[in-house]
Amino acid sequence: MVSPAAGGRGPRRSRRSVRRESRRAEFVLGSLASVSLVVLGLVFFSLLREALPLFRHYPAAEFFTGLEWRPTSVDQRFGLVPLLTGSLLVTVGAAVIAVPFGVAVALFVSEVAPARVREFLKPCLELLAAIPSVVYGFIGLTVVSPLLRDVFGLSSGLSALNGSILLAVMALPTIVTLSEDALRAVPESYRAASLAMGASRWETMVHVTLPAARSGVTAAVMLGLGRVIGETMAVLMVTGNAAQITFDIFDSVRTMTATVAAEMAETPWGTPHYHALFSVGATLFMITFAVNMVADFLLRKEAR
Amino acid sequence: MWSRETGWRGCRRLPATTCREESTFGRERGRGLIGRAVCTGRTTLGLALVVLLVGGALAGCGPGTAADGEGTGGTLVVRGSDTLVNLSAAWAEAFMEANPGVQVSVSGGGSSTGFAGLIEGSVDLATASREVNDFERQALIDRGTPPVEHVVAVDAVTMIVHPSNPVRELTMSQLADILTGQVTNWADVGGPDLAITIYSRETSSGTYAFVRERVMGNKDYAASARLLPSTYAIIEAVAQDRGGIGYVGMGYVTDAVVALKVAGDEASEPVEATVENVTSGAYPLARNLFIYSAGEPGPLAKAFIEFCTSETGRAITEEMGFVPPAGGR
Numbered sequence: 307m308v309s310p311a312a313g314g315r316g317p318r319r320s321r322r323s324v325r326r327e328s329r330r331a332e333f334v335l336g337s338l339a340s341v342s343l344v345v346l347g348l349v350f351f352s353l354l355r356e357a358l359p360l361f362r363h364y365p366a367a368e369f370f371t372g373l374e375w376r377p378t379s380v381d382q383r384f385g386l387v388p389l390l391t392g393s394l395l396v397t398v399g400a401a402v403i404a405v406p407f408g409v410a411v412a413l414f415v416s417e418v419a420p421a422r423v424r425e426f427l428k429p430c431l432e433l434l435a436a437i438p439s440v441v442y443g444f445i446g447l448t449v450v451s452p453l454l455r456d457v458f459g460l461s462s463g464l465s466a467l468n469g470s471i472l473l474a475v476m477a478l479p480t481i482v483t484l485s486e487d488a489l490r491a492v493p494e495s496y497r498a499a500s501l502a503m504g505a506s507r508w509e510t511m512v513h514v515t516l517p518a519a520r521s522g523v524t525a526a527v528m529l530g531l532g533r534v535i536g537e538t539m540a541v542l543m544v545t546g547n548a549a550q551i552t553f554d555i556f557d558s559v560r561t562m563t564a565t566v567a568a569e570m571a572e573t574p575w576g577t578p579h580y581h582a583l584f585s586v587g588a589t590l591f592m593i594t595f596a597v598n599m600v601a602d603f604l605l606r607k608e609a610r
Numbered sequence: 611m612w613s614r615e616t617g618w619r620g621c622r623r624l625p626a627t628t629c630r631e632e633s634t635f636g637r638e639r640g641r642g643l644i645g646r647a648v649c650t651g652r653t654t655l656g657l658a659l660v661v662l663l664v665g666g667a668l669a670g671c672g673p674g675t676a677a678d679g680e681g682t683g684g685t686l687v688v689r690g691s692d693t694l695v696n697l698s699a700a701w702a703e704a705f706m707e708a709n710p711g712v713q714v715s716v717s718g719g720g721s722s723t724g725f726a727g728l729i730e731g732s733v734d735l736a737t738a739s740r741e742v743n744d745f746e747r748q749a750l751i752d753r754g755t756p757p758v759e760h761v762v763a764v765d766a767v768t769m770i771v772h773p774s775n776p777v778r779e780l781t782m783s784q785l786a787d788i789l790t791g792q793v794t795n796w797a798d799v800g801g802p803d804l805a806i807t808i809y810s811r812e813t814s815s816g817t818y819a820f821v822r823e824r825v826m827g828n829k830d831y832a833a834s835a836r837l838l839p840s841t842y843a844i845i846e847a848v849a850q851d852r853g854g855i856g857y858v859g860m861g862y863v864t865d866a867v868v869a870l871k872v873a874g875d876e877a878s879e880p881v882e883a884t885v886e887n888v889t890s891g892a893y894p895l896a897r898n899l900f901i902y903s904a905g906e907p908g909p910l911a912k913a914f915i916e917f918c919t920s921e922t923g924r925a926i927t928e929e930m931g932f933v934p935p936a937g938g939r
Binding site for chain 1: 830835839846
């Protein structure tokens with residue numbers, strides 16, 4: 307497909323034409339790959355283009371340090387802090403649930419489970435990723451919310467915790483799959499040596515295999531969490547969306563993603579509110595970008 | 611781009627009917643896709659629509675200036691309230707379907723825009739979420755066309771609580787204290803010792819703005835108020851929360867929650883949100899939505915107004931979350 311000019315395939319092809327052909331193929335693949343880079347750049351550019359005009363109407367310092375998000379109030383306030391702490395609380399909650407659980411499952415799948423169990427368990431876990439997030443939100447609204455209310459005696463189950471639980475489930479497939487890959491990449495000789503030294507399987511798992519796969523597992527966790535920071539629909543439906551600054555996991559919070567999703571649809575084009583929502587989006591983009599970069603760095607370190 | 615894309619989609623659905631003025635950055639009180647599409651339109655879109663509109667008028671409808679639409683053809687220009695823009699667009703769409711050859715162009719911009727258009731003579735009908743004021747009335751009388759008011763829909767809000775809550779009525783000032791977060795316990799308004807949780811619509815909702823304006827005198831909602839994306843979510847949440855209070859459009863109240871009676875002030879009787887009380891004006895959390903014409907409406911305009919309160923029109927009204935007016939019009 308690359309080029310008809312490369313001519314017929316035969317023993318008479320010169321080394322030079324072969325090299326030319328492979329160079330062309332590389333060029334095509336390279337330009338296709340760079341398309342994604344261009345798209346990334348364009349997304350970032352257009353985000354900034356819509357976000358920056360906010361600061362003509364509204365001081366940047368007040369946006370980043372403002373304690374109130376009142377976009378349609380009589381005197382509008384676009385304070386990022388409640389949204390930032392909201393996203394943070396939900397994500398940290400999700401991490402506390404998903405990380406121990408996910409790493410434990412990965413250890414089980416890679417180190418303990420017999421092949422047959424593994425063949426069954428892994429696809430099941432990966433199917434979790436196929437469930438649309440609006441369905442998770444629905445389950446959160448109708449199942450998790452009443453459950454939380456009854457178990458913890460809350461007035462309402464629409465809380466940061468509800469969002470954390472859903473996001474933890476959504477992050478699991480990523481965390482388990484990538485952690486398991488990292489664990490399986492640990493050379494068999496490590497385990498053999500450890501067992502030969504008289505360590506039990508548990509000791510080998512916890513003190514040899516897991517530390518050896520540390521950076522891969524960390525990257526898995528970060529990628530999983532990077533996915534959940536940006537998750538929108540489920541948190542919009544279950545966290546209650548009260549724009550307040552709280553670190554009470556049982557209270558209601560408003561995340562950055564939910565704010566953009568809930569307000570963008572009916573915000574008139576070009577207003578300060580419109581630009582403020584883009585600024586929220588740009589901030590979120592930079593956060594997830596940083597998280598993914600760190601995860602990538604760790605993965606690369608592992609590969610070396 | 612996202613917004614532009616939606617814009618195209620919306621505008622294709624309603625060719626040349628719902629071009630909202632893009633210079634208006636007044637609060638968008640529309641509900642749903644059409645409003646969103648329209649309010650994010652850009653200059654090129656607007657131009658395209660104008661071309662379509664003009665083309666349509668030239669091709670199909672003959673000479674169609676304002677009030678002289680006769681027979682089956684003709685054009686009708688409707689402008690005004692943002693609250694009504696989506697509903698009017700839906701009416702217009704159905705009306706045009708029922709009357710081929712008729713073009714109805716609907717735009718928003720605020721009730722004042724509509725009245726200004728009537729005074730200038732640039733629109734046939736003005737939609738409004740308030741009554742015509744003295745200045746506008748006088749200007750229209752001076753023109754020889756005194757305004758004629760037609761109630762086409764009612765926007766009513768019901769406060770709802772959990773069925774186990776013994777509180778059945780509140781005054782407007784009690785409601786304001788609760789929603790602004792000054793009162794946080796039901797005991798303070800004659801209920802049990804139970805924390806109040808507020809369930810509100812999202813900030814972009816017209817109902818959110820209406821409650822803030824009518825009940826709270828434009829003070830802010832309590833920061834702890836949970837903002838839910840839909841009426842359904844509010845009913846679901848209040849049905850689950852013994853200390854919850856929320857507000858929904860009157861037509862949405864279900865058996866899972868209890869609607870409160872509301873008293874205008876301490877002295878007056880609490881009033882239940884019923885169709886009668888809403889249309890009589892006794893219920894304080896309701897307002898009429900109007901279409902105004904300059905003088906008696908022409909035949910096409912009259913047909914359109916009648917259509918809005920016809921069986922079909924009322925069904926659309928309810929579908930869009932408003933209350934149809936009692937009786938004919």
